Amino acid sequence: METNLVDAVLISSKSNVFYLSDFYGLSQAEREAYCFVTKNNAFLITSPLYEHDIKHNGLTTIIISRDNSLTKVLTEITQKESVKTIGYENTNITVFEFNQLQKINVKFNPLFIGNIRIEKTKEEIEKVRRACEIGDKVFDYILDEIKIGRSEMDIAARMEIEMRKNNCLPSFSTIVAYGKNAAVPHHSAGKDKLEENQFVLLDFGVINEGYCSDMTRTIYFGKPENFEKKVYEIVRASQEKAVKKIESLLEKNSRVDAKQIDKVARGHIISRNFPEFPHSLGHGIGIDVHESPSLSPFSKDTLAEGMVFSIEPGIYIPGKIGVRIEDLFTIQDNKLRKLTNSPVDLLVL
Amino acid sequence: METNLVDAVLISSKSNVFYLSDFYGLSQAEREAYCFVTKNNAFLITSPLYEHDIKHNGLTTIIISRDNSLTKVLTEITQKESVKTIGYENTNITVFEFNQLQKINVKFNPLFIGNIRIEKTKEEIEKVRRACEIGDKVFDYILDEIKIGRSEMDIAARMEIEMRKNNCLPSFSTIVAYGKNAAVPHHSAGKDKLEENQFVLLDFGVINEGYCSDMTRTIYFGKPENFEKKVYEIVRASQEKAVKKIESLLEKNSRVDAKQIDKVARGHIISRNFPEFPHSLGHGIGIDVHESPSLSPFSKDTLAEGMVFSIEPGIYIPGKIGVRIEDLFTIQDNKLRKLTNSPVDLLVL
16 A cells, blocks of 8 residues: 555455455456455445355455445545545546546545566465366367367367366357468357368366466367478477576576567567567466466566466468467476476377 | 537447447457447457458458557547547546547547447347247256255356357356355355255356346245245246236336336335345346346336346345246337246246
8 A cells, every 4th residue: 555655445356356355246247346445444345236145355345235335335434534545446447437436535546456466376376277277178178079070169169068067167268260260369269160181279268266277279180281380380489488488597596577588489480480479478367367467578577486377479370370379387486387288299180 | 429429439348349340359358349430430449369350340440559559540540530529438448548548639528328239129139039048948957957965056067068058158157046045146156055945046147149148047946835935926926017017008008117117026025024125126138138228216217119128026035045036028019028938936846
């Protein structure tokens, strides 16, 4: 609070509310709860739908409704506790909500807490690791189900059923892309049917106890030509170079500059005369699929102890092919540790 | 546009972008696309991840990136087309985003488009109806799987696997609540195991082609006592009274005042000396699980042709029991039509 120069903070983003209170809720899209933390108290503010259900990390529960609005509740607390300044998530509160909050006689300051979750505890990393383990299981399972004539949607559905059998939901809509479809990094699984001699790109993740995994494998169905093998090998080497770079910096106890890692991987692909990927090399992951740190050309982050992130270079040739390899890593005890364990060598079915 | 007194509109909410452009994207939580509509042009603005993939209802695609930001793109278009005023979704744009947009030399007016999707086309209703049909199938399937000793989470998982087998994902996290757990309307499926002589509340829905279903059934496992049968019957009759009221108003071509419908159902429960439910009688549904119209004591909506909404009264006695029955309805050809078709009489397993 001191660095933010505020007397209290209002947390509204679903992920930060979960982080602070363990409140998960039902809806991704709707506002279901807030945390409000003053110098003396911590409150979970939610709707009557969750009354009688709430023991959340020792927070005091307040139920809001039409007659007892958020504005009214915050007015009472701020008066009672002489709060003059509230920090709020300006990247999450809408203009409409902000206008409502203006009725409270305090000053609102934007709160820069985008990365409070950047350094994970052992327990958090274990939840991601377990999500990765289930991801590996789903990958292993689906290899036997990739058959000629089956659509991308069919394969995606089979993968998501397998996730659910492991008590997990997908962390995002599973990507299955055949052949040229994989040249679109966020292609949605469609009706195209698998034919011989194509790459099959699978990008997917699961949510385990509120924490996400994310991995990509590109396998070959049929008999790959030399060009295809070459593209795959450049992507694999690009990832390996990033990994080696992090390892060597950690060993020397040097700063692991995230944008330098992006540059190493990206540079390898450019040096082989292939187009650079139109996305970051990697992203932090945890409660959100995408969170801090960022491994991009513009990143100011340093990769450090307790962080969890992806390394996912790719080569995309529009109308032709797409190859991406993505694994999750963490830094523990000053060592880079891989959380996904499926093989990265080109798999030919 | 005329009623909003603007030259152009910026659509940012995921649901409205999908409604206008068919762009669905991968993430619920992140901003992946905008629609920008001027008097002369309609644009879909998205990221390089979706390049080479985009044919969206004839909209012109613009790719944004760090070097070609939303602000820069909108500045160019507004200058070229002499746009002076932009309507924006103030219930969706964050304070941070709004501050970025201020760099553009135009006036921003809040846009009241919360209910542009309130009246559905035949095609949209058909998508919801098909979602309901799959919901009915899932309910039918799960009845055989409700067995002593099985946890709420186990039943929820089985239901979501069945949804996925029907090429659908859940429209929200499936609620399974045994006995007293059902007294919390939004209880999350937990580890409690099924015992004899309990209500089992199932509240769930699926997404079919981007459109949601939502239904609740409360069945009895064991031998219900008279009190339990009475509670169930009051909830069932409450729903029936709301349905009959709508039907009679439609028949007389009278205005169907949504808050009056809520009052009829709520009043029936109060008249039997049970506590009123701590939620609305119903909500509109479509691309979002909750959208316009609202059937609540404070609603100003009129239920009319093409609307799709739930009717879901309940009785909740904290620490004891909870019963809710929820079906989806639409008004077509001035008639109330039920979209969910599972029986509403008390089912005893």
